[in-house]
Amino acid sequence: MLKYLQTLALVAMLAVLAVSCQSGNNDVREAARENVEGAVQPANTTPAQPATPAAQPAVPAGPTTTMTFEETTFDFGTVNEGEMVEHTYKFTNTGSEPLVLSDAKGSCGCTVPQWPREPIAPGQSGEITVQFNSKGKKGKRNQKVTITANTNPPQTFIYLTGEVKPSDDAAAPAVTQ
Template identity: 45%
Template sequence: MNKLFAGLLAVTLLATGCDNLKNKSEGEGTETASTSSTPAVNTVANPNLTNEQVISNADAPIMTFAEMEHDFGDIKPGAVVKHTFTFKNTGKSPLIISNASATCGCTIPEWPKEPVAPGAEGKIDVQFDSHGKSGQVSKTITIEANTQPSTNQIAIKTNILPDMAANGPLRAQ
């Protein structure tokens, strides 16, 4: 019986001793990983880039527009008008536009699909179709890019004149 007790005690000590060594070595590995000599990098997660990160906000591309809003003035009903917004990448890394969208289907933006290098210019063409619209109209175009913040907005506005053909000629009273 003493031999049986001594054997169980020995097995128990060996099992707990191995677990302690295993936990100690795992803890040391974790400490080593967290105290590595690699310097910390200030990174920002960028939802516009898949599996990539942008190094520091200071290096992010910057979209600088020549104008943020364009006024077409008075236009005739049913007119389709176009305007080109120009911008410059004043940041330190290539600017990538992932999407440009308008507040309705009557406004269609077209943007460069290739990266815009630092210091280079790009263009966003905006077409507005006034069919079915009247009076004062404003539309916002939202541009999603790898900039900080990730969205930029430009706008167009116009005044659609009354449709004289639909209302007939005006009579003096």
């Protein structure tokens, strides 16, 4: 039983390490994921089941609409580690109901979106500005922003992609495009 608890604790620690946003090292995440998947289970036990199923985005209760982005992916090219990247995504409410954005979240704390809090009338446009802080992030990046709105499906995704080169200079200028 003690061996089982030790194995379970090790798997839990590796899982936390694998999903940690602060590491920024895809190799560490991949190694941890392989260790978790390859962990030996003690005999005569069944794998633990999650306490609750993964939350699925709820279908909006009220009327839905549609939104169309001018672009959903922005490639910022190559920047030095520590530089800030900012990009503004433009969208239009292409439906017949007011568009209400209820949330916008980056894939980690290094990707921060700012979105309009007021309803966007049909035919009108809005903007979402996303800032990416490359400090501690190296290599190829694909930062996802999840936008939740009264659309069907309720979530839309936009992306910032590019490469972050390692840098010794901690105070690099901001890149705005």
